[in-house]
Amino acid sequence: MTHQILLTPGDGIGPEVIEETQRVLGWYAKNRNFAFHTDTAAVGGNAYEKFGTPGPDETIAKAKAADAVLFGAVGGPQWDKLPFASKPEQGLLRLRKDLGLFANLRPALCFDALKDASSLKPEIVSGLDILIVRELTGGVYFGEPKETTTLPDGQKRAVDTQVYTTHEIARIARVAFELAGLRSKRVASAEKSNVMVTGVLWREVVSEIHKKEFPHIELSHVLADNCAMQLVRNPKQYDVIVTDNLFGDVLSDEAAQLTGSIGMLPSASLGAKQANGRQAALYEPIHGSAPDIAGKGLANPIAGILSFAMCLRYSFGRIEDAQLLERAVDRVLAEGFRTADIMQPGMTKVGTAQMTDAILKALDKLAV
Numbered sequence: 001m002t003h004q005i006l007l008t009p010g011d012g013i014g015p016e017v018i019e020e021t022q023r024v025l026g027w028y029a030k031n032r033n034f035a036f037h038t039d040t041a042a043v044g045g046n047a048y049e050k051f052g053t054p055g056p057d058e059t060i061a062k063a064k065a066a067d068a069v070l071f072g073a074v075g076g077p078q079w080d081k082l083p084f085a086s087k088p089e090q091g092l093l094r095l096r097k098d099l100g101l102f103a104n105l106r107p108a109l110c111f112d113a114l115k116d117a118s119s120l121k122p123e124i125v126s127g128l129d130i131l132i133v134r135e136l137t138g139g140v141y142f143g144e145p146k147e148t149t150t151l152p153d154g155q156k157r158a159v160d161t162q163v164y165t166t167h168e169i170a171r172i173a174r175v176a177f178e179l180a181g182l183r184s185k186r187v188a189s190a191e192k193s194n195v196m197v198t199g200v201l202w203r204e205v206v207s208e209i210h211k212k213e214f215p216h217i218e219l220s221h222v223l224a225d226n227c228a229m230q231l232v233r234n235p236k237q238y239d240v241i242v243t244d245n246l247f248g249d250v251l252s253d254e255a256a257q258l259t260g261s262i263g264m265l266p267s268a269s270l271g272a273k274q275a276n277g278r279q280a281a282l283y284e285p286i287h288g289s290a291p292d293i294a295g296k297g298l299a300n301p302i303a304g305i306l307s308f309a310m311c312l313r314y315s316f317g318r319i320e321d322a323q324l325l326e327r328a329v330d331r332v333l334a335e336g337f338r339t340a341d342i343m344q345p346g347m348t349k350v351g352t353a354q355m356t357d358a359i360l361k362a363l364d365k366l367a368v
């Protein structure tokens with residue numbers, strides 16, 4: 001079976017990290033019987049330059065037809081002054097919306113070789129492996145009304161609206177419980193049921209789905225502000241955290257920082273499983289387009305490469321192949337290879353392509 005993969009490199013370091021990921025895809029084709037076909041599509045600032053929109057229809061159509069999208073990054077200072085609807089990030093938001101990617105999976109994994117790079121004490125983060133499941137298409141980022149009006153006295157008044165329905169909460173809860181079933185069977189659900197009615201509904205629906213469908217999984221509820229505190233106090237108490245769009249945005253960035261560098265962390269955004277087994281999926285590093293280092297061969301390619309590992313696991317069910325790639329990354333870090341963002345004294349500083357060279361060599365060694 002030939003997997004159809006769409007590459008959307010985007011802007012800044014996006015094309016650089018996607019190029020490295022393609023080399024890893026090539027390794028899997030050659031050594032692990034991974035049959036795939038790739039196509040490329042424009043998104044972000046470069047799509048705006050070429051097509052006048054950051055999310056062209058053609059890109060959306062190709063993404064819908066693909067089994068998985070490997071996304072680089074979008075954005076850059078040259079597009080900062082564009083109207084809101086033309087900004088590069090709108091290309092990514094359109095992909096998420098049009099593909100119905102409601103579940104955002106962000107692992108926060110601390111590689112042992114990098115435990116000293118965290119801003120927390122090594123013993124707090126050593127062995128850390130948590131998964132944040134964030135609702136991605138609802139909540140306050142999309143709720144209506146969303147507007148700024150001018151009051152009779154000349155003041156301005158801005159309104160965002162937090163909205164959730166039973167269906168939206170139930171489907172993200174199911175994703176979290178199912179994933180917890182493949183891990184250590186614990187879910188913590190974070191909301192603000194003490195002050196928000198959406199939080200009350202969130203807690204009720206998650207509890208209901210748990211009771212009816214996943215009684216074998218351990219469920220705890222935590223207020224989102226307490227969760228933020230616990231993440232820096234004792235993050236290893238968590239396995240899977242499920243939360244809404246806004247809290248998920250904040251908590252997953254906080255969790256990312258626990259692990260050292262933004263250049264290390266992948267993410268997956270998944271849609272609903274359809275009757276024919278298909279599931280829309282987009283994989284991307286959590287970092288942005290890093291305009292400060294773009295085009296210099298300095299970008300850490302690991303977040304992009306680990307996003308492909310997530311793709312192997314979630315879109316293609318190739319768990320062993322995903323683990324192999326994760327072990328290869330672990331190995332090159334243990335061998336002391338470091339891009340500038342994760343450089344530590346006594347280690348070997350490498351650029352983007354050399355880091356991938358080392359990962360490919362590690363794959364060769366581990367695969368025998």
Ligand code: NAD
Binds near residue numbers: 074263298
């Ligand atoms: P950023 O993630 O691009 O960069 C933050 C810092 O981390 C920079 O110093 C950068 O050099 C460094 N960094 C990021 N990725 C790295 C990597 N792989 N290797 C080494 N160092 C890395 O965030 P920012 O500077 O806030 O945003 C830059 C642009 O990216 C903005 O236009 C922003 O809107 C956009 N952005 C896009 C996405 C996305 O495409 N999903 C996400 C976040 C930000």
